[in-house]
Amino acid sequence: xxxxxxxxxxxxxxxxxxxxxxWTTIAGLFILAFIKPLWxxxxxxxxxxxxxxxxxYLSMLMLFxxxxxxxxxxxxWLKKCESLSDGHGLRHNDIYHAxxxxxxxxxxxxxxxxxxxxxxxxxxxxxxIVIMSVEERAGPEAWANAVKVKKAHERHFxxxxxxxxxxxxxxxxxxxxxxxxxxxKVLKEFLDAKKIDYERVIISCFDADTCADxxxxxxxxxxxxxxxxxxxxxxxxxxxxxxxxxxxxTVARILELxxxxxxxxxxxxxxxxxxxxxxxxxxxxxxxxxxWPVDMISDDSAIYWKCFLHFNGRYTVVPMYVTVSMxxxxxxxxxxxxxxxYKQKRRWAWxxxxxxxxxxxxxxxxxxxxxxxxRRSLNILESxxxxxxxxxxxxFIAPLPLIFGGGLFRxxxxxxxxxxxxxxxxxxxxxxAFICMFISLKLxxxxxxxxxxxxxxxxxxxxxxxxxxxxxxxxxxxxDAQTRLMLGKYMHFYVTEKKRHRTPNS
Amino acid sequence: MRRxxxxxxxxxxxxxxxxxxxxxxxxxxxxxxxxxxxHTLRIYKTGILYVESRPAGAAITLSGRMLKDVTPAQIxxxxxxxYKVEVRRDGFYPWEKEVVVRPNMVxxxxxxxxxxxxxxxxxxxxxxISDFAISGSGYIYYMKKSGLFRTNMDGTxxxxxxxxxxxxxxxxxxxxxPDGDKFLYFSRSAVGVVYLNPDKSFxxxxxxxxxxxxxxxxxxxxxxxxxxxxxxxxxxxxxxIKVVELxxxxxxxxxxxxxxxxxxxxxxxxxxxNSLYFVDTRIGADSKESNxxxxxxxxxxxxxxxxxxxxxxxxxxxxxxx
Numbered sequence: 001x002x003x004x005x006x007x008x009x010x011x012x013x014x015x016x017x018x019x020x021x022x023w024t025t026i027a028g029l030f031i032l033a034f035i036k037p038l039w040x041x042x043x044x045x046x047x048x049x050x051x052x053x054x055x056x057y058l059s060m061l062m063l064f065x066x067x068x069x070x071x072x073x074x075x076x077w078l079k080k081c082e083s084l085s086d087g088h089g090l091r092h093n094d095i096y097h098a099x100x101x102x103x104x105x106x107x108x109x110x111x112x113x114x115x116x117x118x119x120x121x122x123x124x125x126x127x128x129i130v131i132m133s134v135e136e137r138a139g140p141e142a143w144a145n146a147v148k149v150k151k152a153h154e155r156h157f158x159x160x161x162x163x164x165x166x167x168x169x170x171x172x173x174x175x176x177x178x179x180x181x182x183x184x185k186v187l188k189e190f191l192d193a194k195k196i197d198y199e200r201v202i203i204s205c206f207d208a209d210t211c212a213d214x215x216x217x218x219x220x221x222x223x224x225x226x227x228x229x230x231x232x233x234x235x236x237x238x239x240x241x242x243x244x245x246x247x248x249x250t251v252a253r254i255l256e257l258x259x260x261x262x263x264x265x266x267x268x269x270x271x272x273x274x275x276x277x278x279x280x281x282x283x284x285x286x287x288x289x290x291x292w293p294v295d296m297i298s299d300d301s302a303i304y305w306k307c308f309l310h311f312n313g314r315y316t317v318v319p320m321y322v323t324v325s326m327x328x329x330x331x332x333x334x335x336x337x338x339x340x341x342y343k344q345k346r347r348w349a350w351x352x353x354x355x356x357x358x359x360x361x362x363x364x365x366x367x368x369x370x371x372x373x374x375r376r377s378l379n380i381l382e383s384x385x386x387x388x389x390x391x392x393x394x395x396f397i398a399p400l401p402l403i404f405g406g407g408l409f410r411x412x413x414x415x416x417x418x419x420x421x422x423x424x425x426x427x428x429x430x431x432x433a434f435i436c437m438f439i440s441l442k443l444x445x446x447x448x449x450x451x452x453x454x455x456x457x458x459x460x461x462x463x464x465x466x467x468x469x470x471x472x473x474x475x476x477x478x479x480d481a482q483t484r485l486m487l488g489k490y491m492h493f494y495v496t497e498k499k500r501h502r503t504p505n506s
Numbered sequence: 507m508r509r510x511x512x513x514x515x516x517x518x519x520x521x522x523x524x525x526x527x528x529x530x531x532x533x534x535x536x537x538x539x540x541x542x543x544x545h546t547l548r549i550y551k552t553g554i555l556y557v558e559s560r561p562a563g564a565a566i567t568l569s570g571r572m573l574k575d576v577t578p579a580q581i582x583x584x585x586x587x588x589y590k591v592e593v594r595r596d597g598f599y600p601w602e603k604e605v606v607v608r609p610n611m612v613x614x615x616x617x618x619x620x621x622x623x624x625x626x627x628x629x630x631x632x633x634x635i636s637d638f639a640i641s642g643s644g645y646i647y648y649m650k651k652s653g654l655f656r657t658n659m660d661g662t663x664x665x666x667x668x669x670x671x672x673x674x675x676x677x678x679x680x681x682x683x684p685d686g687d688k689f690l691y692f693s694r695s696a697v698g699v700v701y702l703n704p705d706k707s708f709x710x711x712x713x714x715x716x717x718x719x720x721x722x723x724x725x726x727x728x729x730x731x732x733x734x735x736x737x738x739x740x741x742x743x744x745x746x747i748k749v750v751e752l753x754x755x756x757x758x759x760x761x762x763x764x765x766x767x768x769x770x771x772x773x774x775x776x777x778x779x780n781s782l783y784f785v786d787t788r789i790g791a792d793s794k795e796s797n798x799x800x801x802x803x804x805x806x807x808x809x810x811x812x813x814x815x816x817x818x819x820x821x822x823x824x825x826x827x828x
Contacts, residue, residue, distance in 0.1 A: 046530060046534070050526060053525055056525075057522040061515065064511060411612050412610055412611055412612065413537065413538055413539030413553065413554055414537045417536065418537065421536075421537050
């Protein structure tokens, strides 16, 4: 009882820290701009330079990752699996692939392409088990869709299981992790009935709109077979948002492409790489750690931390340079698109809930080295802190010394130089926009017939809007999420509604 | 992660860290106004001089050294001290001044107006002008010995408005009435009014103006003001303040308002609140004579009473002290 109280205390403490740091920074800089504009001006110049160089560094990583993606996505991974020697303990035809789709109210226009992508995979489908776990609260229509999909496609796979996740099970929140866990438990029953060794099963948890690359399962199998710590690793593809990118609004495209780029960059920063969105792992590992968390919104990253704690820090994420394509969260009109994007990004930013979870978990685990605990905790804290403050500093704090500093400050050399120095640094950072433009065009799927050719021009020029999108949605969702966590106003899972809109020319 | 990727990432990382460490001190030094003297390898503070002129594009000479930049220009890395700045442009008078450049500060010479060398100056009237007045409606009125004339602002389209030829010598001022229909002129001893359109004729080009001498004074006139209704003028002499009622063709009525105790040193009429301010002496509570600022409120209420007084034709009514 005492331990629970202590845990609760520390959990609240760690929940408060990110929001407190963020608000202290923003408020502190705001106040200092009044009383010490010189200090803020020096800070702004230092931060601007840091940001330009950080962007340069991340752009380099993105190019490295892109080159690997370009090269490895062309590989025939199945052939590579077949050519593997027997020295890895398992062979590719020993492996079963379980593909789990936790779904809510997605229509057939979303579900069908995801299943068709599996059918098109360059991998034997007779080892594939598809599990579609439908939320009971989604109503009979959602269930009817699942039945239709099963009828239409089950003949292509070894097994096609559909199940209904009951609403309101004890200890569960209305989150995707609870649905995924339910589906995984149904799979376990099936595997037990068939007496299949869990280590031979790789489970991929996909969002309902996830269309896997045709080489995905070959690549996944290859990495699984060749990884000496195969059950102590998750396998992370690169998410792209190509399903409806030609029909999405510009603001949504920029943000989702930004997310893809960040994931590409993260593949190059293996020491802090964490699972995101659709990912795969050994079913043996999933069972050992007790499935996905059923009471956390950020189930994708939380499962990684659950494994990390369970295996005392000996758990990694293996990057796979193949893509899974998902939907851009968009609407027909701009304002609803901004709102939708805001809510989706806020949900992602709610991943800051991992910080108290991990920090308290570290307190209970004596087998993880102290240095690792500090480094990994600070990694989480730094990434969420930076997310929340950087756009605010660059766009809103930077001009404050000039606004509040008064005439005397403007007469100083730094007051005079601040706008020009900031402008030069800003312009230097624009070259990253060219890299983004280049890679985004390389990742772009073929133009659908219903889209006018001139839309390609928009794809080139859309990055000019990036500074405005960043000012609007760069930091605000993260501040919102951290503030809610700080105040103990916990979020509920917001299901990003997936619909394929045909927006003529955004 | 492959070894090759690790090496590439490490190179990129250390390159960026080195870049940051190398650039930050230079950038901050520059921003704060510091420079390195490469001869002595010492860091010294500098100042900035910003020069802007109207019109732009003027050459800048700094303590005898001609700069490549033209205005507007930002001259950086200046050692603190006094500099002689010259700004020159063909066709304009040069501007020069000594400015002080202070360490870590910006000195601004940004309100420089270069005046053109007056090549465009020309005579726009005929000769024998006694005086002139410029109306708000864009005309010049000439008081000549041959009459009252009017032209456009460039001196063209001259028309005669009146045959009035006698203008007081030594005119002190001319003031257009608020309604724009007339203007007054005054010397130290007389006030006249020009009625530009006394018949309110639509044909303003006709020779319709009437000129009247409305007031003469044995005491020197200090100033004359229009009362807002344009039917009265307020005359301030060094002895008193009078109100003069105007009327074309009739003898103007005059009412004394106030008699000064001493010659007034300063008089100001505020049209905004129809009040006359002036300084006069009086004996204070300490039985000593001293100067005080007076305000004579001339709002409509006051003036209605005045008009009644004028209608009773009592020009010698006693002075009213306020």
